[in-house]
Amino acid sequence: MAQVKFVSASRVYAKNAPPAVSALDLDVKDGEFMVLVGPSGSGKTTALRMLAGLEPLDGGRVEIGDRDVTFVPPKDRDIAMVFQNYALYPQKTVAENMGFALKMAGVHKDERARRVREAARLLDLDDQLLNRKPKALSGGQRQRVAMGRAIVREPKVFLMDEPLSNLDAKLRVQTRSQIAELQRRLEITTVYVTHDQVEAMTMGHRVAVLAGGLLQQVDTPRHLYDNPVNQFVAGFIGSPAMNLQTVPLAEGGARIAGTTLPLPPAVRTAASRADLKELVLGIRPEHLHVANGSGELTGSGNLAGSRELTGEVLLIEELGADALLHVRLAESGNLVVARTEGRVSLSPGQKVTFRVRPEDVFAFHPVTGARLAG
Amino acid sequence: MTATAVPVRPLKGREPRPQRFREMSSQVGWGVLAWVVGIAFFLPVLWMVLTAFKPESAAQTWPPKFTFSPTLAEFRLVFSGWGPFVTHSVIATAVSTLLVLLLGVPASYALSVHPVKNWRDGLFFFISTKMLPIVAAIGPLYVIALKTHLLDSIWLLIILYTAMNLPLAIWMIRSFMLEVPKELLEAARLDGAGRIREISGVILPIISPGLVSTALICVIFAWNELFLALNLTVTNAATMPMFLISSVPQEGLYLAHLSAAAVVASIPVILVGWIAQRSLVRGLSMGAIK
Numbered sequence: 001m002a003q004v005k006f007v008s009a010s011r012v013y014a015k016n017a018p019p020a021v022s023a024l025d026l027d028v029k030d031g032e033f034m035v036l037v038g039p040s041g042s043g044k045t046t047a048l049r050m051l052a053g054l055e056p057l058d059g060g061r062v063e064i065g066d067r068d069v070t071f072v073p074p075k076d077r078d079i080a081m082v083f084q085n086y087a088l089y090p091q092k093t094v095a096e097n098m099g100f101a102l103k104m105a106g107v108h109k110d111e112r113a114r115r116v117r118e119a120a121r122l123l124d125l126d127d128q129l130l131n132r133k134p135k136a137l138s139g140g141q142r143q144r145v146a147m148g149r150a151i152v153r154e155p156k157v158f159l160m161d162e163p164l165s166n167l168d169a170k171l172r173v174q175t176r177s178q179i180a181e182l183q184r185r186l187e188i189t190t191v192y193v194t195h196d197q198v199e200a201m202t203m204g205h206r207v208a209v210l211a212g213g214l215l216q217q218v219d220t221p222r223h224l225y226d227n228p229v230n231q232f233v234a235g236f237i238g239s240p241a242m243n244l245q246t247v248p249l250a251e252g253g254a255r256i257a258g259t260t261l262p263l264p265p266a267v268r269t270a271a272s273r274a275d276l277k278e279l280v281l282g283i284r285p286e287h288l289h290v291a292n293g294s295g296e297l298t299g300s301g302n303l304a305g306s307r308e309l310t311g312e313v314l315l316i317e318e319l320g321a322d323a324l325l326h327v328r329l330a331e332s333g334n335l336v337v338a339r340t341e342g343r344v345s346l347s348p349g350q351k352v353t354f355r356v357r358p359e360d361v362f363a364f365h366p367v368t369g370a371r372l373a374g
Numbered sequence: 375m376t377a378t379a380v381p382v383r384p385l386k387g388r389e390p391r392p393q394r395f396r397e398m399s400s401q402v403g404w405g406v407l408a409w410v411v412g413i414a415f416f417l418p419v420l421w422m423v424l425t426a427f428k429p430e431s432a433a434q435t436w437p438p439k440f441t442f443s444p445t446l447a448e449f450r451l452v453f454s455g456w457g458p459f460v461t462h463s464v465i466a467t468a469v470s471t472l473l474v475l476l477l478g479v480p481a482s483y484a485l486s487v488h489p490v491k492n493w494r495d496g497l498f499f500f501i502s503t504k505m506l507p508i509v510a511a512i513g514p515l516y517v518i519a520l521k522t523h524l525l526d527s528i529w530l531l532i533i534l535y536t537a538m539n540l541p542l543a544i545w546m547i548r549s550f551m552l553e554v555p556k557e558l559l560e561a562a563r564l565d566g567a568g569r570i571r572e573i574s575g576v577i578l579p580i581i582s583p584g585l586v587s588t589a590l591i592c593v594i595f596a597w598n599e600l601f602l603a604l605n606l607t608v609t610n611a612a613t614m615p616m617f618l619i620s621s622v623p624q625e626g627l628y629l630a631h632l633s634a635a636a637v638v639a640s641i642p643v644i645l646v647g648w649i650a651q652r653s654l655v656r657g658l659s660m661g662a663i664k
Contacts, residue, residue: 054560075566087561091579100575104566149565 002156002189004028004051008060011046020046022213023060031187033180035204037194039236043213044193045161051191052081052159064156075104080150081159085166086142088134088149094120095130098149119148122182140171147179151186158183158190164199176203197237201225209233231369234282234362240324243285243336246366248278254363256281257309257329261356266373267363274365279372282362285324288338288354290346306355311336313350318343327352425633433630448634456638458609459617464642465528466613467596470535474543474592475585477536482547483573487559497548500541512605519606528611534602539592546591550584551577590650597643614639 006026012019021043028034036044049055051062053074061070069077080101088097098119099112107115120130123144134142143163150158163179164172180203183190194200200207201221208218209232217229221237228234234242247254249271253262261281263271271279291308314335315326325338325346338354346352363372425433427444485493515534516525524530554577562576578585600615607613618639621632 052564054563074564079564081561081564083557083561085555085557087555087557089558089562089576089579100562100567101565104571149561 002065003030003032003063004034004157004189004191005063006047006051006060007063009047009050009057009062010059011043011050011055012058019043019058019213021050024215026208026215026218028189028191030189033183033190033192033203033205035192035194035200035207036210037197037200037207037236038210038216039195041212042210044195044210046213047210048159048161048191048193051157052079053077078156079159080153080155080157082146082150082161082163084162086134086146088142088145090134093131093133094125094137094145094148097134097145098152101149101153115152115154116148119151122151123148139167140175143167143175147182151182154188156189158188158192160190160192162194163192164194165196179203198239201237207237209236211236228282228362229371231280231282231364231371234364234371238284240285240337240339242282242362243288243334244280244282244364245329245332245334245336246278247281247332247334249276253358254279254281256332257311257334258331259307259309261307261361262358263361263363264358264373270372271363274372276366278366280364280366280369282364283336283356283360285337285339287360288336288356290325290338290340290344291353291355306357309354309356311352311354313346313348313352315348316344316346325352327354422633422636425630426637428630428633430628430630433633434627448630449638451631452634452638456614456617456635459612459614460642462528462531462607462611463597463614466531466535466611467593469532470539470596471589471592473532473536474539475589478540478543478547478588479573479578479585481540481544482551483577485544486548486551487554487572487577488569497545500544503537504541508601512601515602516606526607526610530606531603531611531613534606535596535599538599538602539595542595543588543592546588547581547584550581550588554580586650590647593646594643 004026005028006024009021009024010019011021024043024047026034026047036047038044046055050057051064053069053072057070061068063069064077064079089100092100095113095116098116102112102115116130117127120127125141125144125148129137129141129145134145137145143166146163150160160179164175167175176199192199192203201224204221206218206220207224209216209224211232217224217233219227224233224237228237231244235244245256247256249255250260252268253260255261288309289306309329311327311329313325314328317324317326322342323340323344325340325344327336327338328334329336364370365372421438424440426448427446428439428442429445429447432439432442484490485497490496519525519530524533558576558580559572562572567575597613598615599613600619603611603613603616604619607616618632618635621628621635
């Protein structure tokens, strides 16, 4: 059993500064791929290092399996870590790098060699690379050696600190799926830190979003996307980001771009209970359906009950399969980004109309950012 | 329709003439200056080497002679007399340098990678020992050496040279250790390396070129050290610098002999420097990070 538990774990650096990690409560199930995602300074790397034993805890505890490892030194936690900059020993060969931990543990030379070869095979590392030094390897190869070093130890938990951030874009996409595949095969509990929400969405069984040292939401990627619990998560997950606009409340809904978008009764009740005059509306780019000149709709889906928003096109970004329209909405002048399929016949300066379904609209508290009646 | 091609003006030669002339003449000027300085520094050394091959009579002339019939007589004299001196120098230098490295590595470790509580004070204390002029310390040192029966003993020199070089070595080794990436040490920690393994398996291989350069500096200082050797030894531990001085007696100057002795005394250090230079130049580029 190798589940991981953060129980009210805290880390404070300076006495009067806000905590780097503030009372984190997180459960990672056995064999799960948990991604910690968040912007710089969110505490995700600190949390990982607390799990590794490289940072002491200032409060709470950390458990691996059923064992409280808060005061256990890193080497006795039965974990392996892949560092952002790989941290390969420069004077050792690839084989020696991968076998170092086993050597420290007193594993016999033959057994070491066998496990190194096996890990190399798993990672598609040629035999001839085993005798090279790190400086003779490409970035992608070094990254795989760093992973091999972790795999060889057959630990209870894998810890990965932004292992893809030093790879070029194409290699990143390729390696991303390889890591996910590897984890599925090995079934080892993995805690993976990244600032890239695409990695988070594609790799994790569950994703924990952190900001400012606080856990915002932990859920499957799908639920994070469909049901963000606050404005931060809504704006962080999904690319291009959700359009977030502060809009005034009106009779029966919210006023935006010359129309009143109806809001569900639960939202309206929550807003009036909190005495709100305005709130933050969130609409994902793909939920702004472009109506072309003749009133027909591009894209699929039943748009019954949808409302129309008008605006002026500022910029069109063509991505090949889809296009992003940067639009200034009428009346309020808010900027939104809409995604449409295929080619658009619009050009900057033209008027454009969107249709939006009320059920695709999220409402957040303008001050706290909490989702209203989610 | 005919298409008219736009003529493209060539870039070469478009620079105004005065500008190019100024650039070239400044380059030439720097080159000449570099040569002059180089020759000025090297001339005394060259002169010393030349004089070493002169017979004594030719060495004393003024203006100095550039043409002469070279002889190895002075070298033969030097080699016949140098035996004990060079032995003592080699032993004192080698052993003291070894001790410096053995003591300096753990000390630097305690002041850099895993700093002890008052590492700043410790570091300052080490350097402060170099602030005392050796002339002021020679009196007490003599008395201590006398009382401990270490006068004119090779061990005295070894101890003193170790103490003399240790602060510098600690500073140098410490700066090299600070360059070891922190992540590497964390990775070693996670891999289960204890303190000893961390030093021997991770840190030392990375800083080895730095250790070589530190050792070289220590060798140079220990080999050329005169003041302590002169005051605290006579025959049983007399070193090469003292051998050189013996060629400068009260009644007259034996320039050729002195030059020959100086050349011979310099060669071991130059040799060590030459060998070490290769390992220094091998470079500190690493493939560990990115």
